[in-house]
Amino acid sequence: MSFAIMRTLIVTGGDAAGLTGPEGNFDLVIAADAGFDHASALELKVDLIVGDFDSIRPSDSFSHIATEMHPRDKEHSDFELALEAALVRGTTELVVLGGGGGRLDHLLVNAAVLTNPQLRSMHITWETGRSTVHVVWDRATILGRAGDLVSLLAYGGDASGISTSGLRWALHSGRLSATSSRGLSNEMVDDHARVTVATGTLLVIHTSHA
Known part of the structure; x- marks a missing residue:
């Protein structure tokens, strides 16, 4: 029996130093708030923007893109909300781009949410611009x-x-x-x-x- 593979790319905000465009094609590209600016700089076509839109630069360039807007006073980070969006859409292979620099608290939280057991159905790779992180459950x-x-x-x-x-x-x-x-x-x-x-x-x- 064969299973459908769905490849998703999430582009995060934060420090973009060293980031380059990922290899391969994706079925879905999600920008976590200001990750849209990084995606645009890398000429990536974004399908969905998720977040509270407190960091993204105002622009007409995403007026045609699907959005999931959340209140600023929320309990979860934009990145975690983007992960949830990828999960509910059936993602099996996930590449995360960015989020490896800048604030230490953001870095540690990003690592923590990537190890959420609810994501075990995904093969996850995190490209920080400096290193590649594999989340390994098996x-x-x-x-x-x-x-x-x-x-x-x-x-x-x-x-x-x-x-x-x-x-x-x-x-x-x-x-x-x-x-x-x-x-x-x-x-x-x-x-x-x-x-x-x-x-x-x-x-x-x-x-x-x-």
């Missing part, structure tokens, strides 16, 4: 080159049953604590690496070797 393949840095961070609790290949320091059914730095700054020894986890959630952060 397995992931990292493409790069020897010498690239790969950090494995247990998020939201400890992770166990972790096995890796293609990394300098391998794990075999290992365990990582959410309060330990043990998984920091591993290195790729080939052009690809693989990570699997049996229990828990990993953020696998790939940073290209300069």
Whole structure:
């Protein structure tokens, strides 16, 4: 039995340093508030804008685009609301562009909401402009080159049953604590690496070797 794949791109606001247009085609492109300005700069065609519109520059350029407007006094960030919009529309593969710089509180919240268990039906990749983050609930393949840095961070609790290949320091059914730095700054020894986890959630952060 085959399942339909729906690829969605979410462009966030915040620091846009180092951002480049993503590879491949998308079925849906969502801008989280000021992410529309970044999407426009990258010449991306936006299908939906989500947020309270407190950061986006006033423009007639999005008058023809679908919007989900929320009050400024809301309980969730524009990015989290964009994630919900992607989820309810049946997204199976998600690429997030931006949101990796600027305010520290925004960065930490972005990482936290990406590990929401309700998103487990998605394959999630986060392109920050400096690094690529894979949200791993089961397995992931990292493409790069020897010498690239790969950090494995247990998020939201400890992770166990972790096995890796293609990394300098391998794990075999290992365990990582959410309060330990043990998984920091591993290195790729080939052009690809693989990570699997049996229990828990990993953020696998790939940073290209300069």
